[in-house]
Amino acid sequence: MIGADLAIDLGTANTLVHVRGKGVVLNEPSVVAIVKDGHQTKVLAVGKDAKEMLGKTPGHIVAIRPMRDGVIADFTVTEAMIKNFIIKAVNKSFLMRSRLIISVPAEITSIEQRAVREAALGAGVREVHLIEQPMAAAVGAGLPVRDARGSMIIDIGGGTTDVAVISLNGIVSSQTLRVAGDKLDQVIVNFIRKRHNILIGERTGELIKMKIGSACPLEKELEIEVKGRDLITGVPRSIIITSLEVREALQDSIRQFVSCTKSVLEKTPPELSADIIDRGIVLCGGGAQIKGLDKLLSEECGIPVYVADNPLHAVVDGVGKVLENIDTYRGILI
Known part of the structure; x- marks a missing residue:
């Protein structure tokens, strides 16, 4: 009986899992809900179920993102998350014989590389390979x-x-x-707080970015109704936000993308x-x-x-392509 080889795009926002011969079988938010019980941490939910809890949990339950800025912020929780996603994607009995390829940011340090490897090995797989995300994205986008x-x-x-x-x-x-995406969401949240005295959550910030976010003027400017808490009265209130305002909020971040490219x-x-x-x-x-x-x-x-x-799937498609043709692409693995 052979193992199920896997490719994972371990992202800060979402984790995607590609199983050899089957393609992408899992696409879930990189979020874990944990219960703090004294010094022990118990995982309550992972992925979509945990994301639903973001910003809505009682005091003893915490919904967190164990990956921050593309690197592991909480090692134990990341290991539990990887293990949970792998078991969701393949039968648990396959784990010990599985080969795994994980994408990591291009400028990851050797210590961070080791943390990712150990988290994956701790999840129970036999062999772990790393590939840089831009390299995986280039393969997924069909670049030579x-x-x-x-x-x-x-x-x-x-x-x-x-x-x-x-x-x-x-x-x-x-x-x-x-x-990147998370920072843009936070920028929108801060802008609306300063401009309109309304507090919104990061999920609402992400929704605004996706629906009406733009980098340059649109032929027809868009608008969206946003609900949040009024910081002066403390009661819920809804306002209309325009794509013009969101563009103003994002302009500094967009400028950083341009200068980084140059x-x-x-x-x-x-x-x-x-x-x-x-x-x-x-x-x-x-x-x-x-x-x-x-x-x-x-x-x-x-x-x-x-x-x-x-x-959205360029990185996981690339990691999957490398997994399916590992002998051809062995030279691009870290």
Whole structure:
């Protein structure tokens, strides 16, 4: 009996699991609900069930994200989360014979790498390999990572934004920005608190970003009704927020995406720069869905920018492709 080989996109916001021969079988929020009982921590719920509890739990139950800024913030809870997701994806009896590939941010330290490996091994798998997220995203987006040609990818995830130029199975120049989906949600929450004296939760901030967030002016500006707590009276109140306001809130973060992209382009060898001018930059991750971001980056950098066919699944598709063809892609694993 052989093990079920797995590929995991271990994201700050969501974790996706690809099983060899079956494709993506699990896509759940990277959230764990725990109960503090003295010095002991007991896991109550993981994934979708735990996310429903965010901001709604009584004092003794805490809903947390064990991954922060793309790295493990709580080792024990992350191990429990990985184990739970693997068991949901495959039969528990397969675990001891399973091979696992996990994606990690490009500028992860060796200590953080070891933490991810140990969390996965602690979950019960036999063998663990790591792959850098921008490399996985490039494979998932169909870029020729093994060729002697420059490919450029921008992966805006939940905790980190990875910008990388790839050639011949390696990352030539890259930069990891700790500004990504979660930070954008928080920026919107803070903006609405300051501008309208209304307190909203991070989930509402994320909804606003997804529905009306934009990087440049829209043909028809959008609006959304938002409910929150009035900070002056203390009672619930609803207001209308426009895409113009959200764009104002996001402008500093968007500027950081642009300067990070320019910085990586400046560090790129001229031969590879020529390839990138010809073939453009690929944008993926949840942040790729911000309206007009591809257009703005293209205008600022003077290079065509394309959104990947399936931006949210680019990393897991890439990790899955590496898993299915591990001998071909062994050179790109860490």
